[in-house]
Amino acid sequence: NAGVTQTPKFQVLKTGQSMTLQCAQDMNHEYMSWYRQDPGMGLRLIHYSVGAGITDQGEVPNGYNVSRSTTEDFPLRLLSAAPSQTSVYFCASRQQGASQETQYFGPGTRLLVL
Amino acid sequence: GNSVTQMEGPVTLSEEAFLTINCTYTATGYPSLFWYVQYPGEGLQLLLKATKADDKGSNKGFEATYRKETTSFHLEKGSVQVSDSAVYFCALSGGRGRASGSRLTFGEGTQLTVNP
Numbered sequence: 001n002a003g004v005t006q007t008p009k010f011q012v013l014k015t016g017q018s019m020t021l022q023c024a025q026d027m028n029h030e031y032m033s034w035y036r037q038d039p040g041m042g043l044r045l046i047h048y049s050v051g052a053g054i055t056d057q058g059e060v061p062n063g064y065n066v067s068r069s070t071t072e073d074f075p076l077r078l079l080s081a082a083p084s085q086t087s088v089y090f091c092a093s094r095q096q097g098a099s100q101e102t103q104y105f106g107p108g109t110r111l112l113v114l
Numbered sequence: 115g116n117s118v119t120q121m122e123g124p125v126t127l128s129e130e131a132f133l134t135i136n137c138t139y140t141a142t143g144y145p146s147l148f149w150y151v152q153y154p155g156e157g158l159q160l161l162l163k164a165t166k167a168d169d170k171g172s173n174k175g176f177e178a179t180y181r182k183e184t185t186s187f188h189l190e191k192g193s194v195q196v197s198d199s200a201v202y203f204c205a206l207s208g209g210r211g212r213a214s215g216s217r218l219t220f221g222e223g224t225q226l227t228v229n230p
Contacts, residue, residue, distance in 0.1 A: 004157070040222050042222045058217070105158040106157050
């Protein structure tokens with residue numbers, strides 16, 4: 001198993017540009033989440049999904065869209081990037097019925113918005 | 115709402131020193147508590163957990179005890195190694211909604227550097 005994979009590893013955007021951060025898992029996990037990590041603030045939940053076709057907002061959803069068309073993939077879209085979205089983004093997944101909060105995290109995507 | 119507060123870092127220790135990283139929490143109900151570790155360039159990994167009061171989680175020489183009376187979950191290790199250098203995050207589970215199991219609340223993280 002590859003676990004949770006994220007692409008790209010690093011990206012530089014200009015203000016107003018759009019992009020999609022990819023996340024995929026091959027463990028057949030139902031739950032998937034996106035977090036952003038900022039210095040001194042820990043990780044904050046952006047969006048999450050409990051299964052294909054179902055998504056919901058987390059703590060800081062503004063400026064981000066998600067969709068879940070398959071169990072494996074959970075892309076995060078920035079429609080119009082802003083400097084405040086400069087951060088490290090982590091995708092995570094968990095299997096339904098598994099130990100409650102044993103989440104698998106991807107290696108992260110570093111995003112710089114100029 | 116739920117919140118987690120960690121001691122401010124960074125923390126710098128010499129090899130074989132004793133480590134304590136403080137963590138306190140605010141939560142409704144009976145949350146589960148976790149410590150995650152993030153090594154340089156990697157994602158977070160679950161280090162240990164405790165799911166009820168007085169439980170002690172342990173792994174790789176690290177320990178933390180769920181203290182409900184003081185709402186704390188302090189991380190300790192008796193003798194740190196250079197390889198323990200990483201960022202440590204305290205977290206709790208909880209929240210409302212269909213996916214409460216995926217809703218972790220994290221502390222701000224504590225950078226630990228261990229020098230030889």
